[in-house]
Amino acid sequence: VKLALDNNMNTRSVQRTLLASAGLKALPVGVLTDIQGMRVGTEYQAPVPEYKQGVCSYGPGSLLLWKPSELLTDTELDNYLRLSKDQFGYSIDQALGMLYYHNYDVTKAFSDLGNFCPLQEDWSMEDKVIFEQAFRYHDKNFHRIKSMVFNN
Numbered sequence: 001v002k003l004a005l006d007n008n009m010n011t012r013s014v015q016r017t018l019l020a021s022a023g024l025k026a027l028p029v030g031v032l033t034d035i036q037g038m039r040v041g042t043e044y045q046a047p048v049p050e051y052k053q054g055v056c057s058y059g060p061g062s063l064l065l066w067k068p069s070e071l072l073t074d075t076e077l078d079n080y081l082r083l084s085k086d087q088f089g090y091s092i093d094q095a096l097g098m099l100y101y102h103n104y105d106v107t108k109a110f111s112d113l114g115n116f117c118p119l120q121e122d123w124s125m126e127d128k129v130i131f132e133q134a135f136r137y138h139d140k141n142f143h144r145i146k147s148m149v150f151n152n
Contacts, residue, residue: 065097071104080106090118 072080077099084095090113098116102109123131127149134148 064100065093066100069104072099072106076106080110083110084113088113088118094118 080099081092081095084090084098085092090098095109095113098113099106099109102112131145131149134145138144138148
């Protein structure tokens with residue numbers, strides 16, 4: 001059910017509308033209790049800059065980690081990525097960043113992989129289960145989801 005929220009609609013009227021449209025008598029505990037925290041509407045949309053062909057502009061603090069290049073074949077790239085993961089535990093993004101840093105020179109990039117300790121970004125199975133449960137319960141209220149996932 002899609003619902004436009006405006007300043008004239010309060011939480012109760014939203015709940016009644018949702019209940020009536022779904023044919024329900026009551027909502028589960030915790031649903032729509034924090035509707036004022038939702039940011040819905042055109043005033044919350046980010047401005048999208050006009051696209052300019054061939055112009056790359058990155059904001060301050062931006063760091064380009066990978067840009068595809070014709071200097072490598074797919075086979076060379078696949079071998080590099082496989083070895084960087086198998087031998088050093090790098091993720092694809094991390095390995096591509098190293099390759100870009102070394103101007104697509106596979107030999108230099110591969111020799112430099114051992115000089116750094118890659119950051120592991122994988123969640124444990126328990127964290128994934130807790131996140132899924134929190135997401136089902138709190139929908140897109142990520143402040144509440146964060147409190148469930150990271151307070152264990």
